Amino acid sequence: MRYRKRISFIIFPAIAIAILISIFVLLRTKMPPIHTYRVYDLQKGWTVEFNGKRIMTTDLSDVTLENVKKGDSLKISQKFYDYDDAPGNSLVFRSVNAYVNVNIAGRSVYTSGFDRFTEGKVVPKKIHDVPFSDPSSGKVVTISFIAGSDNAFTGIEHIYMGRYINVWNYLIRKRFSPLIVGTFLYIFSMMLFILFPLIYARKKSMSLLFIAMASFCFGLYTLCFNDVPELISIWPTVFMYIEYMTLFCMPLAVMGFIVSDNEDKTGWMGRILVTVDLVFPVMALVSDFIGIALINTFVFPMYALTAVNFPYCIYLIIKNDRIRRKRDKYILSLSNENKINFVVIGIIGLLLFAGVDMVTFIMSKMGLKIGGDVSLTNFSPLGFVTYVSCLTMHYFTHSMDHVLERDEKEMLEGLAYTDALTGLSNRARAEQLMSSDYLASKNFSLVAIDLDHLKETNDTLGHSEGDDLLTTFSKALTDAFNKATLIARMGGDEFTVIAVGKGNKNIDGRIRDLDNLCADYEKDKPYRISFSYGIATSNESEANDPHGVYAIADRRMYDMKAEHHKNGEKNGD
Numbered sequence: 001m002r003y004r005k006r007i008s009f010i011i012f013p014a015i016a017i018a019i020l021i022s023i024f025v026l027l028r029t030k031m032p033p034i035h036t037y038r039v040y041d042l043q044k045g046w047t048v049e050f051n052g053k054r055i056m057t058t059d060l061s062d063v064t065l066e067n068v069k070k071g072d073s074l075k076i077s078q079k080f081y082d083y084d085d086a087p088g089n090s091l092v093f094r095s096v097n098a099y100v101n102v103n104i105a106g107r108s109v110y111t112s113g114f115d116r117f118t119e120g121k122v123v124p125k126k127i128h129d130v131p132f133s134d135p136s137s138g139k140v141v142t143i144s145f146i147a148g149s150d151n152a153f154t155g156i157e158h159i160y161m162g163r164y165i166n167v168w169n170y171l172i173r174k175r176f177s178p179l180i181v182g183t184f185l186y187i188f189s190m191m192l193f194i195l196f197p198l199i200y201a202r203k204k205s206m207s208l209l210f211i212a213m214a215s216f217c218f219g220l221y222t223l224c225f226n227d228v229p230e231l232i233s234i235w236p237t238v239f240m241y242i243e244y245m246t247l248f249c250m251p252l253a254v255m256g257f258i259v260s261d262n263e264d265k266t267g268w269m270g271r272i273l274v275t276v277d278l279v280f281p282v283m284a285l286v287s288d289f290i291g292i293a294l295i296n297t298f299v300f301p302m303y304a305l306t307a308v309n310f311p312y313c314i315y316l317i318i319k320n321d322r323i324r325r326k327r328d329k330y331i332l333s334l335s336n337e338n339k340i341n342f343v344v345i346g347i348i349g350l351l352l353f354a355g356v357d358m359v360t361f362i363m364s365k366m367g368l369k370i371g372g373d374v375s376l377t378n379f380s381p382l383g384f385v386t387y388v389s390c391l392t393m394h395y396f397t398h399s400m401d402h403v404l405e406r407d408e409k410e411m412l413e414g415l416a417y418t419d420a421l422t423g424l425s426n427r428a429r430a431e432q433l434m435s436s437d438y439l440a441s442k443n444f445s446l447v448a449i450d451l452d453h454l455k456e457t458n459d460t461l462g463h464s465e466g467d468d469l470l471t472t473f474s475k476a477l478t479d480a481f482n483k484a485t486l487i488a489r490m491g492g493d494e495f496t497v498i499a500v501g502k503g504n505k506n507i508d509g510r511i512r513d514l515d516n517l518c519a520d521y522e523k524d525k526p527y528r529i530s531f532s533y534g535i536a537t538s539n540e541s542e543a544n545d546p547h548g549v550y551a552i553a554d555r556r557m558y559d560m561k562a563e564h565h566k567n568g569e570k571n572g573d
Contacts, residue, residue, distance in 0.1 A: 039162040039170045042078070048156070049075045060156040070149050076156065077142040080132065091130040091141070092167040093159040094227065097123045097152040097296065098145040102130050105139035113148070116237070122294050123148040124240035127171070127230045129164050149294055171231060178226040181381035185219030185388060192392075206260040211391045214253035218384035221246040225380075241285070244295050248281035251306050254350075257391060258313045261343070262320045270316065273309055280305060317343050346390030353383025421467060422474035425488040430496055433486055434546035444485070444500040444538045445507045446546070448553040449477070450561055451493040452530040461526055472521050473529055480514035496550070507535055532561040 048055040048063055051072055057063055065074070091102070099117035102110040110130045113123035132141075147153065160167045172179070192212030199208055223229065224243035230236055255277050259270045280302065288295035321344075356379045417429035433439060451473050458466035470489075477487055477495060486498040499507065511533060518529040534556025541548035 039160055039167050042159045042161055046076045046078045049073075049077075060159070063156050065154050068147050068151055068153060070147055070152070072147045074145040074147075074153070074156070075142055076159075077140055079138065079140050080161075089132045089161055090164045090167065091132050091143075091159065091161060092127065092164060092171075093143070094125065094127050094157040094230075095123075095145060095153075096125040096157075097148040099123060099148060100126075100128060101144040101146075102128075103142040103144070104132075117146065117148050120291070120294075121148075122240065122288070122296050124236040125227070125230060126236050127227060132161065149296060168231060171227070175226045175228065175231075178222050178381045179228055181385055182219045182222035182226070182228065185215045185222065185384060187219075188388065189213070189216035189219055207257055207395055210253050210257035210260055211388065211395060213249070214257065214391065215388045217246040217249045217253055218381075218388060221250075222381050222384060241295065244298075245281055245285060248284055248298065248302050251302065251309050252277035252281070254347075254387075255309050255313060258316050258343070261394075262316050269312060273312060277305065277309065313347065317347070342390040342394035346387040346394070349386030349390065350383040353379040353381075353386065419489040422471055422489050424474050424478070424495075425486055427488065427490045430486060430488040430490060430498075433498065434550060439498070439500070439538070439546045440544055442500045442538065444498055444546075444549075446536050446538075446549045446553045447481075447497040447499075447507065447511070448534045448536075448550065448557040449495040449497065450532045450557055451495065452532065452564070453528050454493040457527045465527060468525075469527050469529065472525070473518065473531070476514055476517035476521050476529070480510050480517055496553075498546075511535075532564055533557050534560060 043060045044058055046057075046060055048057055048060070050065060055063060060076070095112070099113045100111065101108060110128070112126055112128060116123045143159070145153065160170070162170075189212045192208055192215060196208045196212060200206070220242055224239050224246070229239035252274065255270075255273055259274055262270070280298075284293075284295055284298040284302075287293045287298075417425055417432070419426045451470070454466055454469060457469050470493075474487075474489065474495075477497070481487055481497050481499065483499065483501075484497050485500045486496070488496045488498075490496050499510075514531070518531070522529040534553040536549045536553035536556065538544050538546075538549055540552055
């Protein structure tokens with residue numbers, strides 16, 4: 001059983017690592033060609049106007065807009081011609097928090113986001129598919145973006161021409177890495193959520209729940225941020241809120257794990273930060289729904305909250321690491337080991353990778369030239385995978401430490417409560433059981449036994465044969481009372497058997513079995529095996545006192561021993 005527990009804590013992280021390695025192999029594998037017709041990336045040849053003022057540029061990627069206000073208008077226009085081999089072409093482009101209108105030759109052919117824009121709500125980002133039929137060739141196409149809020153966009157996304165299915169495949173290929181990572185983190189979180197109730201019932205720790213929450217938030221945020229729901233055209237508004245809420249819940253997932261994993265009291269500061277991290281996403285969602293503030297305005301406060309959480313997280317990690325290292329000095333199997341601090345590695349990985357995208361986002365919103373809008377994140381998924389993997393490894397290696405510690409405690413307790421010669425329980429274990437509340441509420445029988453001829457055997461045959469007599473009798477005792485609750489050597493030649501439940505029945509039959517076994521075991525032995533005994537039951541003592549029952553059985557055993565002496569059966573023992 002002990003080894004099964006150890007294996008159970010090894011298999012799960014091993015599976016997680018195997019899945020992670022498989023994902024990285026997939027990320028390095030080139031996908032086969034999946035489209036027949038060409039996909040054109042239309043970055044050049046556009047006329048760009050911002051609030052009616054023309055911007056001189058030859059490439060849309062060079063356009064950087066500063067201090068965009070709600071209602072500001074960005075227009076791009078170009079005269080389109082036939083695109084050779086692809087019948088049924090579409091204009092495909094992406095917008096973020098903007099009301100979009102497409103005109104061909106002065107006629108509006110497509111709009112998106114008008115309802116939420118007029119309601120003053122955040123317009124969800126969207127991958128737009130605008131059919132471009134052959135009669136439109138040679139006509140001017142104008143795409144207008146009207147900002148749904150301040151700093152809604154700082155540049156212009158890529159615009160593609162081609163059959164939508166081919167553009168869709170092209171965009172999926174560009175998002176292949178975050179698609180795989182996001183899907184892995186989401187599936188991994190579901191596995192952890194399923195495991196959490198089973199492990200919590202044994203360990204009473206919330207740490208695994210916060211790891212699952214972190215993996216869930218990181219996975220869904222990666223998928224939503226990289227437009228996977230938009231590419232399959234399902235519930236853009238719903239997934240917009242999911243993207244923001246998973247982002248806002250990240251501080252709670254990180255701080256919650258650090259606090260719940262801490263082995264010492266975290267104090268009022270930790271409880272306050274976890275509470276604030278819990279209230280913050282709820283407050284952001286409610287504020288958006290009742291019209292106090294748009295949900296996207298809480299991004300910068302979330303970064304500020306993260307900055308407040310970070311120093312305290314580092315403090316708790318260092319404090320917890322010192323406590324564990326100090327404790328491990330007193331654990332036999334773990335002493336003098338330099339163990340890896342997976343939490344530190346995970347936090348560093350998350351900060352390094354996700355920090356790059358965070359800085360890029362802040363710089364873009366400050367109007368600094370980056371090139372285009374803040375679109376696809378490249379580094380955060382790596383940080384997310386690093387963090388979740390390290391926390392999982394920390395949790396299960398730490399659980400292994402607890403298993404080892406518990407095993408060593410059981411081993412030491414076994415040494416303290418086991419008779420070294422016979423392997424039976426010792427007097428300390430018998431006294432512990434008789435002093436517990438367990439026997440006081442049970443019906444039980446107690447047998448006090450004295451082994452005959454031990455002193456005679458030691459004096460005439462030597463102590464090695466005396467020890468063999470004790471071990472042989474202990475084996476017979478164990479075989480005869482195989483259903484007993486306790487079989488103990490009280491010291492010297494005295495033994496005690498306590499039987500509860502099924503073992504409490506037919507004690508006289510068990511004594512006869514013991515007598516027959518002794519007769520069988522003494523064959524080919526240079527000594528005799530016989531014993532005196534006394535039996536008492538729990539209902540013979542007032543208040544069901546186990547010590548009182550033992551005294552009755554012990555007195556009856558000495559009466560039988562005296563009878564044996566009287567009849568001349570004792571010869572110097």
